[in-house]
Amino acid sequence: MDFQEVIMRLNRFWAGKGCLIWQPYNVQVGAGTMNPATVLRVLGPEPWHVGYVELTIRPQDGRYGENPNRWQQFYQYQVILKPDPGNPLEIYLESLEALGINPREHDIRLVEDNWEAPALGAWGLGWEVWMDGQEITQYTYFQQAGGFDLDPVSVEITYGLERIVMVLQGVRDFVHMGWGAGITYGDVLLRSEVEHCNYNFETASVERLMQLYDLFEAEAKNALGAVLIIPAHDYVLKCSHTFNVLDARGAIGVTERARYFARMRDLSREVATGYLAQRKKMGFPLLKKAANAQARPLAPVDPSRFPRKPASLLLEIGTEELPAADLDFAMQQLRDKTPQMLTDARLSFEDVRVLGTPRRLTVCVRRLSPAQADEERLTKGPPAEAAFAKQGQPTKAAFGFAKAQGVSVEDLQTREYEGKNYVVAMKTERGRSAAEVLADILPRLIALLKFTKSMRWNRSGVAFSRPIRWIVALLGDQVIPFEFAGVQSGRITRGLRPRGSPDIKLSDADAYFEAMKAQSIVVDAEARQDSIASQSAKLAASVSGRIPDDPPLLREVTHLVEWPTALLGEFDEQYLELPQEVLVAVMKKHQRYFPVMKDGQLLPYFVAVANGPFENLDVIRRGNEEVLRARYSDAAFFYKADTGRKLEDFLPRLDTLTFQDRLGSVLDKVTRLEKLVSSLAQLAGATDAERQVAVRAAHLCKADLATQMVVELTSLQGVMGSQYALLSGEEPEVAQAIYEHYLPRSAGDDLPQTVPGLLVGLADRIDSLVGLFAVGLSPTGSADPYGLRRAALGLVQILSERGISLSLSEAFRAAAALLPLEVSEDELGTVHDFVVQRLRGWLLDLGYRYDLVDATLAERADNPYQSLEMVRSLSDWVERPEFAVLLTTYSRPSRIVREYPTEFPLHPEMLTESAERELYRAMLGAQKQRASINDVDGLMAVLRPLTQPIDTFFDQVFVMVEEQAVRENRLALLQRIAALPRGIVDLTKVLGY
């Protein structure tokens, strides 16, 4: 089937579904979304159903036509359905059938992929649709555009036409696809592709493009000033395209990028605002054309039809494919909340099982009681003396209360409350039927489910992880009727997608598992996971390999299928020449494949997991292999390009990468790091050899940011730098430090193992923190665009866990001295506070008591390593029985002097009483001992000898005597004792003090 035939069929298909068939836009765009037929029409209440082709330009993706399926231009087929017709995914799958794609022969899967276009102020939730591992469509529920919440939500379906046609034609490269009339895609487009790549990467004039951007922006504003929405939008698109070319040309630094995005976002928002205002003024004309659908009324619960004895409850929430993490999260919540909710509702049950697949969250309750337990309810009435006359006759008050409570006066009883008698009414409330109760609480149960990101999709306005499309709620053989998110509960579940998701009518709750099994759906996540693990292991073993443990990956794959079928794919051995990290990163990040290893070496195989039972896996296997081949071809392209030069040769390019406007380029930063690393080496007491390695590593540590591999796979920063360093002939220690300086990349990640590695890592973080705070870019609220929280945490972790005793303030001062701007003491103080806050949080996360953490930080915050040591030691101490004694020893003198901020002079000669004199001597001994210690153990040893003298002192001496001189002299003595822990921990902050 030719490329053009596919387009013609899609047009025909979507026209048949009531869509307007639109045309590609006449301005270069980075996505069909940017066509006003999407980005503007999704705004506001008007219905809009449209389908069109869009040529999509992504300069950064150009490969000079050398990659089989990645070009800087490609064709999208874009569909917008607004509002959601209720079954958009099914319609979409039907469209694939119209293209001749048989869902029983291909592994079609929905893999979470949320979408965000900051430049358009737009985002949505949805999936990539994979066919045999190949992404063929992006499917999104638009939540926001132009900064506006969308109501109704639009369904956006974006087909990648080339990918689909390649599969249909069985060709391995864009170039060889037949377009039509005997002409190939390559015939018509390859030269242009090569030229555009050359233009975008090598030829475009940065200076002129920047001027163009500014002119486009100015004209966008000019048009907006005259309230000309579409002309303004066109210029926003031109800004966007120009930005993309500048970006491909390597002319945009990190901070500049943020600024450009902000500029585009502002414009987009103005355009969206203008558009909405215009439509409103026009009276939303398309709204008038649309008919309102009538809602089906909900049937009431008829308890008489429900079972009279304990029965099974089945609740199945049928959704479109849930993201893997959401599935686990939701199941956990159901496990927590269901029993609680039933219990609260006075319904008894034997047990609750929670199961789930990407398309269903299932709660099974066994032997649920047919009705609530009866309940006695007592209501307090007037005082007994007011309710009954002396003779015991009920008064008016008693009658009134009884009437209000619906009981007879005779049934009133009395109870004593706080020594006084009151009239009470006792009522036995009959438990309602389970059906009635469940009709109330099941929707509330669903509503309680929370997700990290949730979305709206229909008029109900309900937010959920993904759209709910059906709900099964059966108690025994009866439906518990309720409505949630516009969906009415029933007895119909749906089968497996590869089988067309057939409707399956359940006779009763217990029939569920059989029905699922018949449909080849494994509802139990653990069973699926085990099955995947064992299938994969078997396949790996068949080529003498094994699958390395990777629980997160295994879990994710488990949640991508309802029926796992693992398959072994192969890739060309030539790719094994690429670094293993690259190959594995590509497999995992892009494809969710399991790598197959042998003796720590990657084998040229992978394991993919398809959804459903298939008669013939060859098509699917070949598809997956093709996808990986294309990915690896891409990686090889980068690797070849990158290794054509020495790592050091990438350094000059860092000068074109802005780190931050006022802080200069990344190259400027590198220059600072080299110097800072030297200072830190000294502060941290590194050897000279370590210092030299660290300086060289600092010199090279960011060079890989300019390599294509890292531009493409950011997660490989440091990894590639290290690899490329070795290939460039650098010392292995230098390469190692380059790798390590990014560690830890996330919570739980490794820490640098070598001193040079950690020195560079520290320097990098300290430079960013001090620099960005100094230019006012500290994190605010939830926004932390520069990842400074993570940087601070990393700093703290490295220092403390790797035992580097370093003064933060000294390090910060050293960093500040290297910056191209003045940093005030105030600013340094702010950074310091910020890092200490992270330190505090981290110590708390480690499980230390907050009082002990605060006690430590009060004295040792400047040195995270020491803080950790102190809090650890202190924590040990508080567990010992002796601690309470020692704390009292300290608290008695120190409490009394707390209110005297100034230190009184101590005149030993005025200490006349023996207890005073004894304490004075003990204090002198303690002071002497204190001078030689610096930890909690030492402090405790210092305090221990004071216990007895202090006790005696307070027993025998009254401090607060009238005579001022004596009083102040005694206070002076106590102040000396109170000062002893200073510099170690602040014991006044310890609980019990």
Added chain:
Amino acid sequence: MDFQEVIMRLNRFWAGKGCLIWQPYNVQVGAGTMNPATVLRVLGPEPWHVGYVELTIRPQDGRYGENPNRWQQFYQYQVILKPDPGNPLEIYLESLEALGINPREHDIRLVEDNWEAPALGAWGLGWEVWMDGQEITQYTYFQQAGGFDLDPVSVEITYGLERIVMVLQGVRDFVHMGWGAGITYGDVLLRSEVEHCNYNFETASVERLMQLYDLFEAEAKNALGAVLIIPAHDYVLKCSHTFNVLDARGAIGVTERARYFARMRDLSREVATGYLAQRKKMGFPLLKKAANAQARPLAPVDPSRFPRKPASLLLEIGTEELPAADLDFAMQQLRDKTPQMLTDARLSFEDVRVLGTPRRLTVCVRRLSPAQADEERLTKGPPAEAAFAKQGQPTKAAFGFAKAQGVSVEDLQTREYEGKNYVVAMKTERGRSAAEVLADILPRLIALLKFTKSMRWNRSGVAFSRPIRWIVALLGDQVIPFEFAGVQSGRITRGLRPRGSPDIKLSDADAYFEAMKAQSIVVDAEARQDSIASQSAKLAASVSGRIPDDPPLLREVTHLVEWPTALLGEFDEQYLELPQEVLVAVMKKHQRYFPVMKDGQLLPYFVAVANGPFENLDVIRRGNEEVLRARYSDAAFFYKADTGRKLEDFLPRLDTLTFQDRLGSVLDKVTRLEKLVSSLAQLAGATDAERQVAVRAAHLCKADLATQMVVELTSLQGVMGSQYALLSGEEPEVAQAIYEHYLPRSAGDDLPQTVPGLLVGLADRIDSLVGLFAVGLSPTGSADPYGLRRAALGLVQILSERGISLSLSEAFRAAAALLPLEVSEDELGTVHDFVVQRLRGWLLDLGYRYDLVDATLAERADNPYQSLEMVRSLSDWVERPEFAVLLTTYSRPSRIVREYPTEFPLHPEMLTESAERELYRAMLGAQKQRASINDVDGLMAVLRPLTQPIDTFFDQVFVMVEEQAVRENRLALLQRIAALPRGIVDLTKVLGY
């Protein structure tokens, strides 16, 4: 049928015809042509068949959505067929049927419309396709692109989708067309249309757009420098669009326009050159894919099958629709050349008739002889003495000659040549059969036809007015076989387009007229013309009106149809409020309708002429009415906009219209004209009142160039100025002068009737001539971009025909003094010569003898009026018998002195002979008389008394005596006589002198 349905059907249709179905371009373009799929792919030898939609942006055409069918954006469906498949028009008509357009119900016509895109260095010949008067398609045979001749030629078919859909849906406005899914064209596009109009006409920043243009151009060059063809092309398109917006914004003057075009043309040519080089380097890959069609061999002539007695010859050259002018021109050539060619070929005949319709040129020869007359041929051989021995025996030389000539020695004869005998061979050559001769000469006859513009269309490389699609060549009942332009002659002609152009097999030549009649084809142009005239007159009479005489229009309409069916259409009376000139201009220029008048007033009717017999004319009438309505709506839009201001208020806009770089703006010119008009009034002896009117008219004469009506309908310049002047409260005389100053607009046009009108007209032309010559922009070769030849001719005509006696040199000097630059005497001389050349040509065109014209111009060239007077008078004189006598009277003395350039002193006392003395006295009398006359009559009267004295003098006196003093004195006397005509005419230039 929805808009989207039409697109889907066209895609399907053209895909079925082997076309690649392409996509709209992602850069704003002014035509589908600019998509690389056309403008680049038409270059070079590779085959290319493509169809696609293109959104076309023409800022200038915006009407804020208020015109029913003219918007600044519209959709084209573009098809390229390369090479010409042989029947592209038929395929196109089939595509209309695929859209449900029944050719038997609609009047579908092809109206000449050639296409040129200077910015692309491209042009082609073709038609507008009209359906019921509405242009629905542009059909072009591309001849050149990027400055390159195209080989093969491409067929370009550009559908105007909106126009077609309007007809299909029977709606009267773009806005109400259904696009699809219940949504109208207006729903999706009206707001955007209004906004774009606002942006293009009012809001766009001229300064920024000019900067954008420069940046785009610089990037185009940058890309070209790196040989990146498509990126460069994209920037050329961006230049073009930016230019178009600037133009709509009114920011481009005439000369600037030319400069912008030159810049774009240069870029386009470079892009084309680069593209061709690239394809060549690639080895023209698509060429390899194409199979070569095998040519059918031509059958030889078999004379035995042809009639043996005189028979009719029919030659029908079947073409695609010929332009009206070409049809007349070709018929005239056939009338001239056919008899001559037959005669030269020794074929006798009774008569030759030439007929024609837009689709056929027909030659009918009656009673053509079956064979050539026999011919005797004589060849001269060796001298007789060498050929025959003394005894008369033939020598070796005779044998050799006889053998070479193919005769026997006995048949040799002798002939005398220049007094010497030679051997000759006499051969009787039998005439060849007419069939054989015709097979030779008929293709040569066709090849002889010339056209103003001709085109190539297929591999034969033959150029013709339009493609030849069939040739009928019958002698009696036999085909004369030949091939011309890749077409083989035969006996099959084709019927009427509305009937699907059925093939019609002719049994013999004489069957032709019956066959044509049966097909409702009137082959005789005069018969068609008469039919149109009488049908139209009848229709006009039915509403009590009449059709004003307009022979060129009548002729054109005659040549647009094969079977004329006139119909009466109506338009809304409200439009009669517009100036009649506007209404008529629109009818004629755009629609070729006949206006219907009554007592000099336009009636709200028109007569259109459809092609073919139709059962029901209502659809066609309504279609034509709709078209005119849209046109009038447009005119009303302009009129309303223009009359919202006073005419004078348009003047400032003239300052933004560059007249010429160094000569300033049109406003500068106007300022000069006001002054020049004053000077000319004085020189021409106008009254003061006339001068005042002329000055005011000069002030306003160009103001209408800034009005929308004139921008749209340039032919109305002056007409609108005059109308708007009246509406602005100017004096009627001023309005009249504004109108008249453009007269004569073309050969045969009226001249200004009022003195102010002609004064402004003279000033305008003189300013242009002197100014443009001074800056070096005189016409060269055939190029006359500023129309200076016409200006000079107009100048000459006005002066002479309107009897204005004015010295050109004085007028030129006055004009030069007003220019913003120095004009040298040399330059003034060059302009003067140029104008005199036009004067000479014009006098010759009037029929005056060139010798008399030259005689006159030798003396009176500076004053065209006097020149005309003189040559007219002289022409009368030469007809009189007396003139010869008088010429002799003059020639005898004047010839003798011609070789003496210096004038000798005349000493009367030395004239001694009576004849001398008598002549001297006569001469004195003549001199005296000469002083009081200034015309030819006077001159003749001066010469007449000299006849007798001169005769006597030459009889009795010998001038050239030896004695120098006497001789020179006599010559001196004759010189005085020879000088008499000086200042009137130069008689020495008259034939017979």
